[in-house]
Structure formats: structure tokens, C-alpha cells
Amino acid sequence: MSDKRRYLILAPGVFAQDAKTAHGVIAYAHDETAAVVDPSCAGSSVRDVVPYLNCRAPIVSSVAEGLAFQPTSLLIGTAPIGGKLPAHWRSEVLAAIRAGMEIVSGLHEMIGDDPQFATAARESNARIWDVRKPPEVPIFSGYVYDVQQPVVLAVGNDCAVGKMTVMLELARAAAQEGCRAEFVPTGQTGIMIAGWGIAVDRVISDFITGASEQIVLQAAARHPDYILVEGQGCINHPAYAPVTLGLMFGAAPDALLLVVDPKRASIGEYDTPTLSYVELIQIHEAICAKVKPATVVGIALNTHTLNEQDAREAIARAGNETGLPADDVVRFGSRALWNAIVPSLRKRSPLRTVAAV
């Protein structure tokens, strides 16, 4: 077996619209996509259904049918609210386990803790990788304040606006510019792509800052030039803002990058309105200022719902309203935004009650 997985991606009925995990892995992972299971679009290929992924893998109607494409691993291709496996997916997961395939899951519900799955996996010798299963981590220590590299955290105006994608694209841009920016995965898709990290939303609340700190320390130990931390949620999210704040304090960023879908009017499934650029900058900087100051250094827009003219206007407006560099790194490339923010990436010190020794 090569060191690359060949994924069969399970996303029945949801691949086209609601399979963020699947799309992220297809777009950015080192691993290969053998096929996708979604009866609602079986017979087409991935790029027929999601053109930007530019992937020729076929879409099939069942795990049984997908076995023909020699997959090594079944990827649960979505992260539903609450993180539970939809009941009607169970038989497909079981079919993959019985075929001896590895199961890769980012659900809150641990596949390996399910008695039926665990028993079947023992019988077929199938490996189960519950990506979201958190390791034991210490309470936040403050050692992260001694990290030498500038740390950038993505924050946004909602969930699922592209915070992970933007940081992966900026890491690529950095490499093209001859420096090394280490991507720090904080969610299940990022972990599947990079092969390490902690799903901080799955960590016990008292330990989320400690978990965020540990992964930044791990990244720093690889001696990159910059550290780019995947963001989660958003600071005015009625349900997930505590996760966002856990990263803001635990990763102790020096700089924040705003990732914004300018057409998003409300947060996730809630009625809560999204914030303006100016409000986003004010609230994030005000909160960080109480512990370790961080400034917003740029804006990455997600303009996928706009035509090109409207996209360029939205980007210009973001820049004008804030005086910050702004771009859509997926649509127009990431090097311009990267080069524009680099001069702002300087280390900052936390507040201290006593003068530093």
C-alpha cells in the first residue's frame, strides 16, 4: 500500500451542497479520491457536480459499488450539526468496515465507540480513525507567549465561510514566495488534510485554550517562518463563539485575518445578524486587547456567490471601509494578499501585571 489513502467518500444526498469535509479533502489533501457515494448524483463525476474541485473521480450509488475503484478508506464526507452519523448511513459504514476498509470520520460521535462498528472492525481488522477524538491536553500554560514566529489566526463573519481554505492557500503562497508558513489544523477537515492537529470544538471547555496552545507549540517546534492557525466559528455565533474565543486566547495570535462571505446576512441556522467589517475588527481587537493584543491585518473575501464584477467591487469596498488589504484568494490567487499582509506580521507581547524580567 502506498502512503496515500484512496478515499471512498460517503455523502449520500449531500455531496453537491453540504459536504464541506469532502470538498476540503478532495481539494487539498495529499490523499487520492477513488470515488464518492451519493445516489442522488450517481453516474456523474465529481467535477460534473462541483466544478471547482476539478476531480475526475466517479460518483456511485453505494459503498458496494465503490469497491470496484479500490479504495483503502471510507471518509465520512460531512459534518452535520451536532456531529451525529445520520441513521441511514449506518449500513454503508458497516459495509465498508466488513470490506476491511479504514474508516475516517470527523463526527462528534466516535465510530470506534459504537459497539456494532467496533465489533465489526475487530472481525475484519479494519482501522478506525476518529479524527475529532481529542488527545489529553494540559490546561493553558502561557508558554505560547514565547513562540518566536508570528502567529496568524483566521476569524470570520460566520462558520463555513472558508477560514481553512484561506489559510491553506496563504501557506501555498508563502511557499511560492520562498518562506515557510505552517498550517495549524483545528477542525476535522484540516486534520484530514494535514495529517495532524486537534479538533478544538471537541475538547472539554476548560481545556480548549490549552489544546489551542499545544498545536501552536507543535507548529513552532518545526521552525517555520510563520504560523497560520485555522479558525473556527465566529465571535458572535450564538452556539460556537466559545470555540472561536478558545483559539483567540489559546493560540495567542499576533495578527488576525478576517475571512468574510459578504453576502451572509445571518449566522449559521440562527437569526443573529452577521457583523460589518468595522464591527468585526472592533470586537476582535477589543477582546484580544484584554489579554494579548492582536490586530486585524487583512480581509479574505469569499465571493463564490458573486459574478466577477460584483466580486471585484466587494473586495474594493472591504478595502475602502477598513484601509486593509483585501482579496478573494481562491478566485484571484493568494500571493497578492500574502505579500500585502507580511509586513504587518510582527510579534506582540501579552499584557502583564509586572514588567518583564
Added chain:
Amino acid sequence: MSDKRRYLILAPGVFAQDAKTAHGVIAYAHDETAAVVDPSCAGSSVRDVVPYLNCRAPIVSSVAEGLAFQPTSLLIGTAPIGGKLPAHWRSEVLAAIRAGMEIVSGLHEMIGDDPQFATAARESNARIWDVRKPPEVPIFSGYVYDVQQPVVLAVGNDCAVGKMTVMLELARAAAQEGCRAEFVPTGQTGIMIAGWGIAVDRVISDFITGASEQIVLQAAARHPDYILVEGQGCINHPAYAPVTLGLMFGAAPDALLLVVDPKRASIGEYDTPTLSYVELIQIHEAICAKVKPATVVGIALNTHTLNEQDAREAIARAGNETGLPADDVVRFGSRALWNAIVPSLRKRSPLRTVAAV
């Protein structure tokens, strides 16, 4: 057996200074304290060592010695950072289990999940109540926005400043004034005192707002006049601020009560400076304003380190700096502050992207 527990409280070497859980249970729980285990002050009584508790229970040097006082339950009397059982306490816990006593623990580390303890408990038929063990809770729904009673949340300038105590004292004051204020426990000591609640710091980060919402809904179902939610951590705590924010968004308070130790210069074990009254009011109100507005309605000072003259000056200063009612409810009684804040306890609506139907 009566419906009251008789607690043997385990706090070796830490009872006088570092046993917040023990002190809270002795002061406020319906249950009785049979004795305290602390070899460093064995031979004295609780009130010799912690006068304000005004409790005659003896302090003994071991669990074996404490059995003479007919305890029904061993209470782990402290909550160390990280929530682990100190290694040298194990033999005492085991002695209690072998004596058939119930074990009541608020540690992160679950006593019932420890193989040695679990086996011993099965053999002696001892019950284990891991108070911090979280129930399964749904993701935040927003149903809490429909609660009819004013919800008050305690927030503070640090951990361990008295947020639980203040809310318990205000609930007593409300009863004296002829109305009913339901105390909502959010931490292990509050749960031990009230007999219900969720230790929100032990909940998975994605679910902390949902857990906070559920306990407010439970309180509302009892049809009190007011709902008083125990606070946790503080909003600029480098480690625990996400827990504080989880309560701010999940409990969806209409009003915030600041609980402040005016002598506290830095947060917990960290160098992070505490905030001024004005800073505390601004940052809490600014964050709540993005989801559901809440205003700070009063200040409860913890002046236990000040003499009476200094305490009265500190209270006057807090009032003058903020224009809000201020008092020390433990030192000077809680009815004055309660009566002063009641006129400010009005329901407030969350922000919405669309007009309410």
C-alpha cells in the same frame, strides 16, 4: 438514612486556604458536615480554622478516624487546576469506598472511571457521584430567548471571587422579599449545594452554549420570578474565558452582575492584569450586544481581605465609578443590593436579521 448526606470532607493540607468546594458546601448545602480530613489542622474544629463558616464539625487526620462521626459520604473538598485527584489522596478515597461510603467528587477526572475505585465500589456497594460528569445535551437552539423570566448572570474580574456565593445570597434575599429567584448551578460546588445543574466547564466546547441553555430552560420550567445563573471564570481569563462566553451566549442573560475582588491584580495563576470596573462593563456589554444585549446592573464586591473602613470605601468607589448599585452581600447583607437591582431586571430581545413575527 435521612435525605441529608453527612459529609466527611477530604482536604488534606488544603482545608484552610484552598478548599473552595468544601467551604461552599459547608456554608450553603442542605447536607451536614460530619468531619473534615486534614492532618495539618487535625484536632481543631472547622470554625477554629475558617471562622466565617461557623461550623463545629471536627477536623481529623484520616478517613479511618473520620468514620467515628458516622459520615454517609466522602466529599472531595477541592478542585485543583486541571481537576485531577492528587496522587496521595488515593488511599483515603479507597478507604472511604471500602467503608461503603458514597463518594462525591467535582474533579475533571471521573472517580467512577478509575478501574481501582470502580472495582472497590462494586465490592462494597459504594455509590459514586461524579458531579462534573456532563449529561448529553443538544446544540444551542435559541429556545432560551423565549424564557419569560429575567435571567441574571454573574460575571467577574477573576475566578474564585465569589460568583456562586453572591447568587446564592441574592436568591435568599429574594425569598426574604417574597419572590422566588431560582439559582442555576454551573459548577461542581453549586451542583453539590443545589442538587442539580451542569458543570459547564466539563462540557465539550461545541456544546457549552447548549448546556447553558438547557439549565436555564430547566430553571424556567419551575416558574420562578427570576433566574440567577452562577458564573464561571472571567472574560479576560487566558485559560477559561471560553467557559465564561459559553454562559454569556448560552444562558442568554438580560442582566449581568459584576462580582469583583477589588484587591485582585492579576488573573488566577497568570500575569494577565484584571480589568477596571469600566473596562469590565464595556467588554461584557460589547460582546453581548452582538447577539443578545445585556446590561450590567450592579456590582457585588468581595472585600474579605479589607478592614471594614476600607471595604466601605471600596464599595463607595465602585458605585461612584460606575453609577451602579454596589455592596458586599456576604459582609453587609444581600437585601439592599437585591432591592437596588430588581428595577433593572427586565427582559431583553436578541438581535434578529428579520423582524419578529
